[in-house]
């Protein structure tokens with residue numbers, strides 16, 4: 078039976094080359110099996126994750142009229158970055174099934190506050206509340222973004238080891254990406270809700286996705302239909318999954334697996350970080366370099 082492994086990154090950070098090799102082999106196996114794994118021991122302070130969740134919760138508790146002021150007047154994106162969502166979106170406004178091209182399915186019971194790479198620049202005008210609370214949320218989400226970006230790049234270094242290419246092969250293609258981050262609140266189940274769909278089944282269009290949660294709720298579809306829940310013992314344990322770009326890039330040696338969120342009895346938060354490639358990076362399978370990476374051809378790194 079496939080389960081979702083918990084991988085401790087500590088040996089990769091502290092035990093030199095041998096530690097890196099061991100951890101890299103575990104990650105490689107998980108990427109081929111379910112495409113999902115949980116990481117701990119990544120070296121970033123727990124408070125970065127806990128505080129981002131706490132500040133998000135404070136935001137979500139604001140009156141709806143205040144949250145609605147954190148929408149972009151121009152729609153969901155900014156002219157400087159037309160592909161990345163920024164600002165607030167409310168319950169039932171998004172539909173993961175529609176994103177997958179499936180029409181006529183229910184929308185998702187989830188509220189979100191989103192930001193992309195522009196959050197790294199404190200002078201950029203972004204749709205957060207113009208208050209101490211809003212400024213605090215922005216700083217906490219910025220730290221979260223920086224930590225996840227760094228952890229994602231560290232993970233890609235581990236990817237290169239079993240593949241036998243130079244250590245920066247992926248990171249140099251992903252270090253300027255317009256990644257996006259969405260802090261999400263799922264309501265607890267109640268009689269007013271039509272169903273228990275927090276987020277419909279979908280795959281991610283990313284290279285990698287990193288996610289932390291305050292309670293269980295995400296489920297992964299393995300073995301042709303069985304749904305399993307990754308186990309995170311703390312708020313700084315990160316659920317990592319392969320997205321469609323990496324699956325495509327690896328000619329489907331690494332799998333991008335469907336997942337969904339089912340509402341529980343209590344409210345739940347997650348913060349998801351979608352890692353993409355640099356804008357100028359063409360991702361194609363059957364690409365000579367990628368064939369070499371995944372052992373389909375001999376080519377020196």
Ligand SMILES: O=C(O)CCC(=O)C(=O)O
Pocket residue numbers: 259261276281288290294295336337338347349
């Ligand atoms: O909130 C979650 O646990 C899952 C979110 C997710 O899959 C997504 O945003 O793509």
Ligand SMILES: [Fe+2]
Pocket residue numbers: 279280281286336
């Ligand atoms: Fe997802």
